[in-house]
Amino acid sequence: MSEFKFACPVCGQHITADSSTSGGQIECPTCFQKIVVPQAPASAETKFILSASQVSKPRPTATASETASRLNPLEPSRTRTSIPVATILLVLICAAGAFYLFRDQILPSRNRAAKKPAVGHEDGSASKSANPVPTNIVWSLDLTNAPFPDSIAAGGIRGSGFSCERATLEGGTLSLRQGKGWPPDLGVTILLPFRPGENFNGKTVEVAPGQAPPVPRVVLRWKDDQQQPAKQNIEGGYALKVAFGQPANGRMPGKIYLCLPDEAKSFVAGIFEAEIRKPKPGPPRPPKQKARPGFPG
Secondary structure: OOEEEEEOOOOOOEEEEEHHHOOOEEEOOOOOOEEEOOOOOOOOOOOOOEEOEEOOOOOOOOOHHHHHHHHOOOOOOHHHHHHHHHHHHHHHHHHHHHHHHOHHHHOHHHHHHHHOOOEOOOOOOEOOOOOOOOOOOOOOOOOOOOOOOOOEOEEEEOOEEEEOOEEEEEOOEEEEEEOOOOOOOEEEEEEOOOOOOOOOOOOEEEEOOOOOOOOOEEEEEEEOOOOOEEEEEEOOOOEEEEEEOOOEOOEEEEEEEEEOOOOOOOEEEEEEEEEEEOOOOOOOOOOOOOOOOOOOO
């Protein structure tokens, strides 16, 4: 009689038994389950480790993978190794997707820097305009060769790029402004000399820097950092040339060249088409009181 080894089908414990016990029942010394001792191998030199069967259950048939696992029990399972790798890849993909969806919240400082308005005013206030300051117009107080560009009136107001989006002519007040509402984001208003019943059809108004008063008052308009309206009155020392055309369909075409002596050297030049508005009526005058006759003495 010879000894051989077999494995417990429940806990895998290696058990040594005598060939005479083949087919009999024993109790596993580790898990205490009743098992059936397998048949002893024909050769005592075999390297295969047999597997017993549990009592009342058929003996399991070893597959090729199980046989290979028993031959080299220290080799890790490839299937088990692939599961953690797949889990890590899934976590990385989910993290990348979450970063893409919430990148604006994750990187707020970068977004604020991209949306921050450019500083274009000489007094340090932020520019409200995304328009560039034209470079094809040279600021000059000399009206001798004052150019009239064939483009929409544009320029620079307090260092910010200006483009005329709306123009109005009400009596003798010519306003060019940028922005949807009132007060405008940027604008310039010229109070031209105007008498009731007078019109500017085909007329040209020129004001030289050294012209003696009274001269038309010019008002620059903008919004400060708190979006509050601000303005600056300029009473003289500027160069102005306005040429009006012939009105049609309630609009007055014209051309303007204006250079101001403020610190930022504001200017506007180009063509415009102003909406003609009727002057607002002034406040009613109080009736004249008749002289009361004197009392006889």
